[in-house]
Amino acid sequence: TYVVTENCIRCKYMDCVEVCPVDCFYVGENFLVIHPDECIDCGVCEPECPAEAILPDSDDRAADWAEVNREYSQVWPNITRKGEAPADAEEWNGKPDKRALLST
Ligand code: SF4
Ligand code: F3S
Numbered sequence: 001t002y003v004v005t006e007n008c009i010r011c012k013y014m015d016c017v018e019v020c021p022v023d024c025f026y027v028g029e030n031f032l033v034i035h036p037d038e039c040i041d042c043g044v045c046e047p048e049c050p051a052e053a054i055l056p057d058s059d060d061r062a063a064d065w066a067e068v069n070r071e072y073s074q075v076w077p078n079i080t081r082k083g084e085a086p087a088d089a090e091e092w093n094g095k096p097d098k099r100a101l102l103s104t
Contacts, residue, residue, distance in 0.1 A: 001036040002045060003062040003069050008032055008053035009102050010092035014082040016045040016054060027079040028072060029103035030086070035073035036066070051093050064099075072104065 004016075010030050017025045017032070024038035034045075036057075046054045055062040092098065 001039040001041060001057050002034055002043065002054055003036075003057050003065045004031065004033050005053050005055055005062055005065040006098050007051040007094065008049070009098040010086060011051040011053065011089045013050045013085045013089060014079070015048045015050060017079050018082050019044045019048050020080075023078060023080045024073075025079050026073040026076040028076050031072075031102055032079065033069040033072045033076065036070050038073075068102075
């Protein structure tokens with residue numbers, strides 16, 4: 001499965017949701033997650049993310065995020081259409097240590 005990781009926080013570009021063939025993205029206030037049981041591992045979302053926040057779960061950098069994706073994909077609403085990214089998305093792209101800013 002693929003996993004949304006830390007750099008999505010406050011960037012939330014949402015290009016990913018437009019390309020997913022099975023619509024398995026779920027949306028929080030400043031972050032998106034992938035439902036691990038719905039993702040078919042096609043990989044098309046990975047290169048679409050301007051923040052490079054989507055990784056296969058086999059990637060070490062995804063390790064801390066697999067559980068976050070699983071947990072919140074069960075409570076947040078589904079999203080299938082790209083909305084407006086935060087006005088300051090570019091400023092947050094690449095900032096370290098955003099984990100504490102995740103709104104749940
Ligand atoms: Fe959707 Fe494919 Fe990305 Fe999984 S890997 S979230 S199925 S686009
Ligand atoms: Fe987040 Fe990238 Fe999608 S920033 S909302 S995972 S396009």
